[in-house]
Amino acid sequence: MMKNLPEGTSIGEMRASLQWILSHTARFAGLVLVTIQGSHGFILINMGKPLLYYFRHGTTVLKGHTAYEYFRSQPFIQFELRKYTVLEMTLALSIASAGEGNPGATTPGKRSDGMPVENAVSRESSSGETSSGEGEIPSTQSSGEDGNSVYEMDPTGYSEFAKETVSYAGLSQDAIVSPEGGPDPSLFPYISPGGIDEPQEPQKTDIGELILGQILNLPGVLAVTIFRRGLNVLSIGNINTENLVNVAEDLIESAKGLSFVMRTGPFIQVTLQIPAGNILIAPYYSEYVCILTSPGINLGQIRKIIRELPGVEPEEEAGDMV
């Protein structure tokens, strides 16, 4: 478990790019616990504002901007969301401030370039104390002999809570996200982190997450997957989506082809009915959401919610073509 910092409450384990994480945590306050190639780190986030970035690989510690750039360079990050109460967030901020030796370093907020106001780089002494100063720009640093800092995590404890079931965005407690042993992240196509500094749309994101939560809470919904360009960015529920997203994307492209034949208007959704249930796919921002349901579910109810999803009419031009 993370040393000193509040543990918080686990609400989900997922795999996504940093860009995706930052754009989907507008209502989240807590820790994003990060695992990259067996090493661990975290992002402290307060309602969409990243306050601290930290990553430790062996004796090398990355903080602030350096850690941010490292996370950003990763096409995929395995992470767990641990929600903080107001009290826990306050405590975390004060601990982080003390650890930095610079209370101002953890003031919530962002710089004009979207980066947290926390020092981009700092150096840790062998006693675990940290100092920072102007003009001091080390890109990495080594921890002291004891190897501990206020940010340090115990990988054993981490793996324990990382396996817990989740309730992200209103999920039922038995929903599970991105089981271990999934596709090797190195095999996934790279998603450009471009736009990470672009202004977020917290209200729009909030509405989308709220609606996703509604879908997940509906009786009969078994799993939800969000995917993009053959890449599964979020998978909730006990289902192997490894091969599903590629076929789903082909199906959507073919369905959109109907717009060239008929004056259909923009694509809204496609539903496949099989004896075991239904598969619904609809646009969700620049991604797609795929919902798997049991056979007896009320399709009309899901259709209504899907129509309210942000980005369900992304290709207005399609309907105007003959």
Place this chain on the structure above:
Amino acid sequence: MFEDILKKFIILDGVSSVKIIRDTGEVLNSQKTGDFDDRQLAAVISFILEESKSMASKLGKEPLSMVFIEFRDHILLSAPLKDHIFIVLIANPGANIAQINQELKRNRDRLSQSL
């Protein structure tokens, strides 16, 4: 008898077109009030059906029962009837999908047998 069954669909509220299509794009029968290019439609639908079957098979070798595609101005239902032959229904967004789906389930076997 075959056309009688198809007429059961075309009289449903909001349904504008019913077609029986072969996956080669050949239209075997068509009852319609709309104005679509049957051959183009058949070609695209064949792709969709193939990919839908492929997707269904990824989820445990399940046979595909029906595909429902919703656009802003039209909805489209399609179901395999026999090897390489399927039915396509086009309706307005306000049509009662549950009713159409029910009618499809009810008459699917009869349609398959009469092909």
